[in-house]
Amino acid sequence: MKLVIAGKGGSGKTSISGTMCRHLARHGHTVLAIDGDSNPNLALTLGIPAEQMGSLPTLTRDLLDRTAGEDRLKKTLDEICATHSATGPDGVTLLVMAHPQHAGTG
Numbered sequence: 326m327k328l329v330i331a332g333k334g335g336s337g338k339t340s341i342s343g344t345m346c347r348h349l350a351r352h353g354h355t356v357l358a359i360d361g362d363s364n365p366n367l368a369l370t371l372g373i374p375a376e377q378m379g380s381l382p383t384l385t386r387d388l389l390d391r392t393a394g395e396d397r398l399k400k401t402l403d404e405i406c407a408t409h410s411a412t413g414p415d416g417v418t419l420l421v422m423a424h425p426q427h428a429g430t431g
């Protein structure tokens with residue numbers, strides 16, 4: 326089953342996504358969550374510390390092979406998860422599309 330959550334800003338997308346992921350994982354399902362938000366914060370909802378996410382490598386464009394007229398991954402999903410994912414306390418595996426560096430205050 327693949328679920329995509331999209332919608333209006335601030336409408337609860339991240340909260341409901343994280344809750345569903347944790348619920349399904351607690352009931353024995355294998356759950357891979359992919360945070361495609363340009364300002365990702367699904368990790369927080371899944372219970373994964375920000376410091377752990379910050380130490381993961383970014384998913385770079387060179388993971389994609391675009392030579393055949395369509396996008397194909399150069400590695401298997403398992404290989405990518407082994408190096409680029411984090412796992413939450415309920416067993417949800419999280420992949421984050423981008424880790425933008427934010428400016429500090431003042």
Ligand SMILES: Nc1ncnc2c1ncn2[C@@H]1O[C@H](COP(=O)(O)OP(=O)(O)OP(=O)(O)O)[C@@H](O)[C@H]1O
Binds near residue numbers: 335336337340341
């Ligand atoms: N069912 C709910 N009842 C009350 N507050 C909620 C509920 N779901 C989410 N919220 C709160 O609403 C705010 C926005 O939720 P959330 O971050 O999940 O939305 P979002 O759609 O992912 O936002 P964004 O578009 O900024 O990514 C948060 O402060 C969250 O705690």
Ligand SMILES: [Mg+2]
Binds near residue numbers: 338339340362
């Ligand atoms: Mg959100």
